Amino acid sequence: MVFPSMEDGDHEQVSYFTDPETGLQAIVAIHDTTLGPSLGGTRMLDYETEADALTDVLRLSRAMTYKAAAADLPLGGGKAVILGDPAELESEALFEAYGRAVDCLGGRYITSVDVNTGVEDMDVVARETDHVVGTSEGLGDPSPITAHGVFHGIRACVESVYGSDSVAGLDVVVQGLGKVGRSLAEELLARDASVTVSDVDEAAVESFAADHDVDVVDPDAVYDQPCDVFAPCAIGGVVNDETIPRLECDVVAGGANNVLAERRHAEALRERGIRYAPDYVINAGGLITVAKEHLGGGREEAYEEAEAIGDRLREMIERAEDRDTTVLAAAEEYAEERIDAAERVTPAVPTQ
């Protein structure tokens, strides 16, 4: 059943595409185009059932609406899933067929990379449609820009807790030394923060620690490490019933997606007096960067817009305090107000 799930999440359009020659099965969910064409990546996964794929794409596309709205972007929320085992399915012909499918949506949906799809796949998609970003013609690796946004988000959180937005002398634990974690750690060090890093990949830790003045904490002990700011930049779900009582920090703010195991954990952090920066607000630098490919603009502007994440987060924190609620709830309210205030133009992309 498609309609009940769509109506639950208030989705505009869900399209199913097949291509018998390549075995393509794709679902594109367009959640909301009030603010502009929907943008969101394409995930390729061997879902257990078609219903699982639908649930996932509906959830993810809705999240993109909030992410874009909370980042002040003129974009709506969409997402796509390609069903199947990437190892078996992935081919140029499949991504060409998928590109034609995206093109069928006439610009109401702009695709990009996501789990199991990469820049080279988007280059293939781009042969068939203009409605794709995250290609090799794009603005390059968004990770440093994401990290820059996270850095400014951390400053906003820190200011709300300590009264100053300087990170100098603060203890920050960076969990995960992927591209975003490394960039963030470097930006923090440059502003004289005291940085502790952690990663399950020991070699990555050793290599980073050799080149930078950082402390290292064991991945298992990362949640127990006393600090001012805990910056999760690795996997999702790290803030959960088990970890929340262990945290010895004043701020949780990092680049990872889906930091909270469940929505209620935002409230649990608040009850413990820990300031939490909603992940989709603080890590929007990546979206801002790929959006530039569509909207026009260079890396410099992307950096500037990522910096503005700090100001938006300040506004959301104020709202949360005014209304005695979580920053997560305030961020949602911020996004919904933007959408409600916009004059609805449907379809986002007129035919002509």
Added chain:
Amino acid sequence: MVFPSMEDGDHEQVSYFTDPETGLQAIVAIHDTTLGPSLGGTRMLDYETEADALTDVLRLSRAMTYKAAAADLPLGGGKAVILGDPAELESEALFEAYGRAVDCLGGRYITSVDVNTGVEDMDVVARETDHVVGTSEGLGDPSPITAHGVFHGIRACVESVYGSDSVAGLDVVVQGLGKVGRSLAEELLARDASVTVSDVDEAAVESFAADHDVDVVDPDAVYDQPCDVFAPCAIGGVVNDETIPRLECDVVAGGANNVLAERRHAEALRERGIRYAPDYVINAGGLITVAKEHLGGGREEAYEEAEAIGDRLREMIERAEDRDTTVLAAAEEYAEERIDAAERVTPAVPTQ
């Protein structure tokens, strides 16, 4: 489950649209756009389940591909269903929302009237999209053109049975005195056929018989009426296990949709030595007329193209005799050959 049903019928795209304000729930199925944008009406029905609606729209859109291909039109097959009780749901706002949904498909689907939707609804749809035909701005009532095509189809059938395409002196039973049935009866009378009419609406029969030189047969006895040509122009399913043994004719060829209760009844008619003109081939005059709204052209040209239905049917009859099969099978083969021979252009309507 959407994908298995799509793949069974080889459908390109199925899109679900909702509009919370008006309660719109619509499914648009685009079966095949190899020959051109898909065209097909919008049916409004209170389906028992969403799965029933999907099954219906998949079946109907596939049939439109064959109908357009067998009519030599540069169009593909599509169809739409709006779920719900027309009495409760029908409103201008709903059809406006539906028009925006159609527009979202960027011209890959062109809509028109169908069960429970009319010209006035399409006028509302046309406020929001150019991709609609069957409006009051169109070519007017297609019924006489449909009848004209049926008349020429009857001539082709008659020729294959009696060696001459003249209907003069032939006994023709016209079942149903709706707009197509009446026009057909008049065209037959003008060519000196001997016409017997039948309708469940006694007043319609009386009125028509008062003005025309026709015999009348009771609706219950229509299948037993000895004649040369039986022309069903009323409801579907009239050729079935119960009626086939009763038929005393050489040709079944009329304007009704879904004349056969089941596909196998084409073979059953053939076994009885009765020539059957596939309904979607012979009644394509209506599609030809609304297609003109999209493709450009006037009523005169629609009449000419409807006349060509006779030639196409002749070709299909020849094929059927060559291959020792039904005309229905030959018509499908004809349509499939057209599609296979066409250079596939996807999407049918490029973005620019």
